[in-house]
Amino acid sequence: MIYVFTGNGKGKTTAALGQAIRAVGEGKRVLMIQFIKGPWKSGEDESAKLLAPNFKLLKTGKGFVGIMGDTLPREEHVKAAEEGLALAKKEIESGAWDIVILDEINNAVDLGLILKEKVLALLQATHYKLPTIILTGRNAPQDFIDIADLVTEMRDIKHPYEKGIKGKRGLEY
Amino acid sequence: MIYVFTGNGKGKTTAALGQAIRAVGEGKRVLMIQFIKGPWKSGEDESAKLLAPNFKLLKTGKGFVGIMGDTLPREEHVKAAEEGLALAKKEIESGAWDIVILDEINNAVDLGLILKEKVLALLQATHYKLPTIILTGRNAPQDFIDIADLVTEMRDIKHPYEKGIKGKRGLEY
Numbered sequence: 001m002i003y004v005f006t007g008n009g010k011g012k013t014t015a016a017l018g019q020a021i022r023a024v025g026e027g028k029r030v031l032m033i034q035f036i037k038g039p040w041k042s043g044e045d046e047s048a049k050l051l052a053p054n055f056k057l058l059k060t061g062k063g064f065v066g067i068m069g070d071t072l073p074r075e076e077h078v079k080a081a082e083e084g085l086a087l088a089k090k091e092i093e094s095g096a097w098d099i100v101i102l103d104e105i106n107n108a109v110d111l112g113l114i115l116k117e118k119v120l121a122l123l124q125a126t127h128y129k130l131p132t133i134i135l136t137g138r139n140a141p142q143d144f145i146d147i148a149d150l151v152t153e154m155r156d157i158k159h160p161y162e163k164g165i166k167g168k169r170g171l172e173y
Numbered sequence: 174m175i176y177v178f179t180g181n182g183k184g185k186t187t188a189a190l191g192q193a194i195r196a197v198g199e200g201k202r203v204l205m206i207q208f209i210k211g212p213w214k215s216g217e218d219e220s221a222k223l224l225a226p227n228f229k230l231l232k233t234g235k236g237f238v239g240i241m242g243d244t245l246p247r248e249e250h251v252k253a254a255e256e257g258l259a260l261a262k263k264e265i266e267s268g269a270w271d272i273v274i275l276d277e278i279n280n281a282v283d284l285g286l287i288l289k290e291k292v293l294a295l296l297q298a299t300h301y302k303l304p305t306i307i308l309t310g311r312n313a314p315q316d317f318i319d320i321a322d323l324v325t326e327m328r329d330i331k332h333p334y335e336k337g338i339k340g341k342r343g344l345e346y
Contacts, residue, residue, distance in 0.1 A: 001333070002218075003183075004330075004331075005184060007328070009325035009326065010176075010188075010323060010325050011178060011185075011188035011191075011313075011325045011327065012186060013191065014182075014187070014188040014190075014191025014192045014194075014195065015183075015185075015187040015188040015191060015327075016187075016191065016196055017187075017190070017191030017195070018184075018187025018189075018191035018192075018193075018194070018277060019187045019218070020191075021187075021190055021191070021194055021217065021220040021224075022215065022216030022217050022220060023216060024189065024216075024219075024220055024223070025215075025216035025217055025218060025220035025221075025223070026216045026219065027218035029218075040238065042198075043194070043195030043196060043197075043198035043199045044193065044194060044195050044198055045198060046197075046198035046199065046200075047194040047195060047197055047198035047224070048198075050197070050198070050223060050224055051194075051220070051223055051224075058306055082301055089246070098217075098287060099322055104251035111283030115297065122275070131267040145330065145331065148331060149331070149333050150183060150329035150332055151331035152182035152183050152184045152327050152328065152329060153182065153327075153330050153334075154184065154188075154325050154326075154327040154328075155180070155325065155327075155328055156324075156325060157177075157318065157324035157325060157326050158177075158318065158321060158323060158324035159320070159323055159324075160322050161325055
């Protein structure tokens, strides 16, 4: 099974995490590889420890690309993303996992850090049993959607940031 | 903060669960009350134990309403939903939780098991500090969307069930 969680709304990574938690509860082994996200700490790091050893979280990204004060040369991001994909391939082929989450890989492809063909090749491999793979991130390429069994678009209907903007407008106009 | 996860796609409850996991990782206390869902076991039951004591899962529903072989008198479902809401009120007012997830409460309202006015009254209470509240379930009433700070619609783009149907059609026509 291949799942895609995409769209501009909140809930893509958390839905994958929630899926992971359920599976761990059923005795399954889940690996989450975070592309894009940098090495800083987040809530899921500590939770990952609580759910170990059946849940493992690996971070391969170098943080935001081209925004939020990112000053890293683009090649560094590309290198990190490619290393992430190589790691994903190795872990998927190992047969050690029931679910592998490739977190924000859609963005990594959309940003041009990874060729989508490389991801597709991984998803279409036939010489070993694929675990369930969950691809998250906005702007999922159409090829991922075509190949997936389940696709949910997380659509942003309302967001605190927008609310703030609207509030300001309300004051200003 | 009030979050609403709604829509017909997969990922609403799991996004709330993922949010819970992150928060527990940050030392926060999270309560999930499941409306609708029956007392049968699911993956999150075991995971809840792994994340205890900062994560607690309570089930108040009597299972599916009017589908999947449900033969329970409607009043039983209404009673269970009302008890669930009373429990939610008590727990929210207790101040013991940083996040309270009211899982599938949108459906409970949509199915007419709970009056939306009762939920709104709970969300608009001002005589105690509200935790972050996450309302999940399809067909969220517009009033919930209006009052929420963040709303994501999980839109079903592709689902294994549909895929099967399509496959069949492909064979038959």
